[in-house]
Amino acid sequence: MGARSCEPVAAITGLGFSQMSRAPIGTVRELAGTAVLAAISDAGLAPADIDGLLLNKSPTAAAEELPLLLQNDLGLRDLGLLAAIDSEGSSAVQMVQYAALAVRHGMARAVACVFSDTPVKSGSAGDTFAIAMPLSGIEGWEQQQGFLGAVAGYAMAAQRHMAVYGTTAEQLGAYAVACRQWARANPMAFLKKPLTLHDYLASPFVVEPFRVLDCCFPVNGAAAVVVTAADRAADAPLPPAYIHGMGQGHRGRNGMREDEPELHIGAVQAGRIAYRAAGIAPSDITQCQFYDAFSFAGIVSLEAYGLCPEGEGGRFVADGHTAPGGRLPVNTGGGHLSGYYLQGMTPISEAMIQVRGLGGERQARNDIVLVSGNGGCLDYHASLVVSPHRGLG
Amino acid sequence: MTMSYPGAHDRIFLDFIAAGELRLPFDPATGQALGLHRRRAAAEWRPAAGTGTVLSFTVTRRQYAAAFPVPLVHGLIALDEGPTLIARILGAAPAEVSAGMPVRAGFDSHGLWFGPCQARVAEEPSHAAA
Numbered sequence: 001m002g003a004r005s006c007e008p009v010a011a012i013t014g015l016g017f018s019q020m021s022r023a024p025i026g027t028v029r030e031l032a033g034t035a036v037l038a039a040i041s042d043a044g045l046a047p048a049d050i051d052g053l054l055l056n057k058s059p060t061a062a063a064e065e066l067p068l069l070l071q072n073d074l075g076l077r078d079l080g081l082l083a084a085i086d087s088e089g090s091s092a093v094q095m096v097q098y099a100a101l102a103v104r105h106g107m108a109r110a111v112a113c114v115f116s117d118t119p120v121k122s123g124s125a126g127d128t129f130a131i132a133m134p135l136s137g138i139e140g141w142e143q144q145q146g147f148l149g150a151v152a153g154y155a156m157a158a159q160r161h162m163a164v165y166g167t168t169a170e171q172l173g174a175y176a177v178a179c180r181q182w183a184r185a186n187p188m189a190f191l192k193k194p195l196t197l198h199d200y201l202a203s204p205f206v207v208e209p210f211r212v213l214d215c216c217f218p219v220n221g222a223a224a225v226v227v228t229a230a231d232r233a234a235d236a237p238l239p240p241a242y243i244h245g246m247g248q249g250h251r252g253r254n255g256m257r258e259d260e261p262e263l264h265i266g267a268v269q270a271g272r273i274a275y276r277a278a279g280i281a282p283s284d285i286t287q288c289q290f291y292d293a294f295s296f297a298g299i300v301s302l303e304a305y306g307l308c309p310e311g312e313g314g315r316f317v318a319d320g321h322t323a324p325g326g327r328l329p330v331n332t333g334g335g336h337l338s339g340y341y342l343q344g345m346t347p348i349s350e351a352m353i354q355v356r357g358l359g360g361e362r363q364a365r366n367d368i369v370l371v372s373g374n375g376g377c378l379d380y381h382a383s384l385v386v387s388p389h390r391g392l393g
Numbered sequence: 394m395t396m397s398y399p400g401a402h403d404r405i406f407l408d409f410i411a412a413g414e415l416r417l418p419f420d421p422a423t424g425q426a427l428g429l430h431r432r433r434a435a436a437e438w439r440p441a442a443g444t445g446t447v448l449s450f451t452v453t454r455r456q457y458a459a460a461f462p463v464p465l466v467h468g469l470i471a472l473d474e475g476p477t478l479i480a481r482i483l484g485a486a487p488a489e490v491s492a493g494m495p496v497r498a499g500f501d502s503h504g505l506w507f508g509p510c511q512a513r514v515a516e517e518p519s520h521a522a523a
Contacts (some may be wrong), residue, residue, distance in 0.1 A: 095481035098511075136429055136477070137428065138402075138403045138429055140399055141405060141406075143504075144407070144503065145480055145481055146467075147467050147479050152451055156450070156469050160492070163448075163493075205454040206454060206455045207454065207455065208451060252428055252430075255478075256478055257448070333410040
């Protein structure tokens with residue numbers, strides 16, 4: 001362990017959800033408002049106490065679906081901080097980071113951060129996400145080639161990992177099975193039916209090497225948190241999550257063969273910076289809450305965040321280390337695959353539940369929790385190191 | 394997943410493709426090909442050899458777009474000049490495609506595709522080349 005930081009940057013003191021459903025339950029804006037009010041109440045605050053608001057819409061939603069006008073919907077006046085964060089899947093973690101910096105430096109005292117999305121239209125979200133990712137560098141190219149959806153981009157990256165490191169379908173499946181085992185103990189999880197590796201291997205392909213069970217489970221809904229200064233956090237009715245480290249890593253692409261953006265990702269940088277700030281090493285982390293919209297994203301995150309050797313994420317998962325009873329619990333609520341897909345708010349919300357010790361049967365050791373956000377096709381990364389302990393020393 | 398609007402760089406590349414030609418931007422100072430993510434106004438667009446290697450591949454089984462019947466194979470292709478791009482692979486069954494496979498460019502109504510170097514591929518091969 002390195003030298004520990006004495007004082008956290010800030011704290012997360014409130015967590016709130018809207019209803020979550022596969023059916024239409026309201027607009028993005030309405031759901032966001034519900035989640036923000038729930039988070040404010042959970043933090044033991046009133047709307048009048050909130051002087052910062054950060055918004056995160058899905059990359060597939062139009063900007064006007066989650067406007068700055070949410071401020072007025074909620075009657076929030078004289079905000080010292082108001083912005084929409086638009087860094088794809090890393091946005092929710094980034095919101096918490098900017099909120100933490102703002103409260104640390106006196107721009108605001110209590111900042112609400114919200115993600116809201118309604119991707120499930122008429123029973124399926126498949127078409128919502130069938131948007132071409134700009135992976136080759138020419139706008140319109142993937143569309144012209146019929147290469148559609150984040151699922152295709154991540155499937156391409158996963159197959160590259162399989163070719164270079166020998167990662168197998170059974171290892172991808174082990175990740176999905178472990179997440180389902182966790183989800184079974186999460187009352188909020190959507191997919192709780194027992195899942196075996198055999199069931200996984202028998203499930204249909206969407207884009208090979210991904211089967212449907214490698215993909216996130218989209219829901220309509222919103223989640224929000226409230227961030228305050230660390231010295232105010234003890235006043236909150238429930239235990240806070242102290243933020244000890246924050247990092248980002250956006251590696252960029254040059255489009256050349258040796259670049260390998262499928263294997264070398266900015267999460268390495270996001271982790272290194274967060275660990276240094278928290279004064280910890282990867283081996284100090286007691287559980288992870290990853291942004292894992294696809295099984296492979298969880299596996300490659302284990303490697304990039306230094307929790308297992310490069311190329312060995314699949315084996316690490318297949319050996320059972322991330323499952324219930326394993327030495328490094330990962331995505332204890334079921335994550336995106338079996339829990340609920342609220343993009344970056346899924347790992348943040350489960351981290352809050354775990355830090356508070358409210359995980360029930362799925363509660364894992366919560367001393368040092370790594371939270372990640374991941375956007376684009378492994379392009380944009382942000383991380384938090386959080387803990388129920390005000391000091392990590 | 395955010396798309397921006399095509400600019401000159403994108404239009405130049407796509408216009409060559411529409412004309413049945415694969416060209417790449419080169420740095421006139423070094424003579425080296427530039428990755429397609431770089432946008433350099435001074436780039437020279439030179440013809441590519443049209444040969445490359447499959448780094449990775451996918452097989453789309455869920456039908457997303459009527460114009461692209463499934464199974465639909467795509468490769469992450471490293472062109473011999475160095476740049477990479479994603480394109481359809483035709484003229485090979487999904488099970489025949491592997492990382493490391495040498496491929497050669499062709500053109501059809503959708504634009505660019507790649508096929509195995511040795512394969513004989515018809516002018517308009519079926520997309521469902523299974």
